[in-house]
Amino acid sequence: MIVLVVLGALLVLALLALVHWYLWRRLVRDVSAPGGRWRRAGTVLAVVLPVLSIGALVGGRAFPMAVERWFAWPGFLWLPVLLYLLLALGVGELLRPLLLRLPARRGAGPAAAVPGAVAATAVAEEAPAAVETVPAVEVDAPSARTAPSPERRLFVARAVALGATGAAAAVVGNGAYGVLRGPRLKQVTVPLAKLPARAHGYRIAVVSDIHLGPILGRAHTQRIVDTINAAKPDLITVVGDLVDGTVAELGRNAEPLAQLRARDGAYFVTGNHEYFSGAAPWVDFVRELGVHPLQNARVELGGFDLAGVNDLAGEREGDGPDFGKALGDRDPARTAVLLSHQPVTVHDAVRHGVDLQLSGHTHGGQLWPGNLIAELANPTVAGLERYGDTQLYVTRGAGAWGPPVRVGAPSDITIVTLASLQV
Structure with a gap:
């Protein structure tokens, strides 16, 4: 097992090195002179940036939060820049041959496009008709015209590099x-x-995947609380992945949750990241803030039952979801709304007669085309869908894990309005 982990890590590092070598070649070597400032600076960045990204990815387990922040901002931001640089350069590779074959600018004439053509023409004009050398020039000229000059190659390389960098910077x-x-x-x-x-x-306010951590902090929580309170919902639900760190590190950042206001209160279920950070202390902490944890439990509200189950990640600690405990003895004639962090549990919800499951976890893919990968592991990536008699709603979440960037999957807080068919 250890050997496989080591081999996997080496493979990832090799792939990371290969990708950065490609970027260095296209964005540094091909557009700069040897020994120049940009060549030196670009080479340093090609080494430092992947190191910072690795530090950001492993920082939560290796460093205290205060140190992790130094890696998190540049390291995590570089990852989406890397992704969209590669995509943009891929488009550039398709355009490069076309750009190299564009005709020379007007007015330059064929003589200007082919080095030595002027001299060849002059010789041809002075030579007698009997020994005219024009046919020889006509044989060589087409190949000369189709071979891009070094100046044209440099211009195209810089145009593609600048375009790819600008596109990636704008998207990120x-x-x-x-x-x-x-x-x-x-x-x-x-x-x-x-x-x-x-x-x-x-009206139920659904918020998930806040992801307080080395980048998103107390101000992020306050914005979320203010947005929810301004909507004046009847109920507030926090559907997991509140934090990426311990209570000691991030408790202060979560304190604005105490300001949440709704007629029927606020409820919380764990996500997988709570179990990475210490789920039990966080459950106790949010309870102190006035947010009620639903740990495989249920409460009866006016008109429906609200149930919540622990996240699947808790199974490793003997604290996983228990649908029987949360839903087993309820009145099946009442509507059941279930809070469950991961959408994949909808199949258990169907078996237990749940009418509506509220989930998060997917971030909607967060970074396009990540939604295509998320679709492989989740029945629904975002939005409302039906599974048998159960409806599943998946929010894209209010924060971001890793890079504080979303592309094609904007963050949201959803107000779910329940509609009775008996009206």
Whole structure:
């Protein structure tokens, strides 16, 4: 087992080195003179940036939070830049042959496009007709015209490098702004057959994947709390992955949760990242903040039952989801709304007669085309879908794990409005 882990790590490092060598070649070597400032600076960055990214990825287990922050910002931000640089350069590789074959600018004439053509033409004009050498020039000229000059190659290399860098910077910059600005409200209406008429229009705020950590802190929590409170929901649900760190490191950053206000209160279930960070202390801490943990438990609210199960990651600690405990003895005539961090548990929800499951976990893929990978592991990546008699709603989450960047998967806090069919 250890041998396989070591081999896997070496393979990843080799792939990372190969990718950065390619970037160095296209963005540094091909566009700069040997020994120049950009060549030296680019070479240093090609070594330092992947080291920072590795430090950011392993920092949570190797360093205290104060040290981890120094790696997290540059290391995590470089990862999406790397992704979109590779995608943009891939497009550039397709365009490069076309750019190299573009005709010379107007007015230059064929003589200017082919070095030595002027001299050859002059010789041809002075030579007698009997010994005219024009045919020889005509044989060589086409190959000379189709071979790009060194100046053209350098121009195209710089154009592709500049275009790829600009595109990657714009995409990542916009994606980072979306995360740091805070999530926006999303409205979803869910019709439920058993919901009584008196509960028609009941509004549940669903927030997940806040991911407090070395980058997203107290100000991020405050923005989320202010957004939820401004919506005036009847109920607030925090569906896992609140933190990436211990209570000692991040407790202060989570304190604004105590300001959450809703008629029927706020409830919390664990996500997989709580188990990476120490789930039991966090459950106790959010309870102190006035947010009620639902650990394989259920409460009866006006018009429906609200149940919550622990995350699947808790199974390694003997603290996994227990659907029987949360749902087994309830009145099946009542509507059941289940909080479960991972969408994949919807199949258990169907077996236990749940009407609506609220989940997070996927981030909607977070970084396109990550949604395509997320679809392989989750029944629903984002939005509302039906599985038998159970409806599943998956929020994209309010934060971001790793890079504070989202592309094609904007963060959200969802207001789920329950609609009765008996109205």
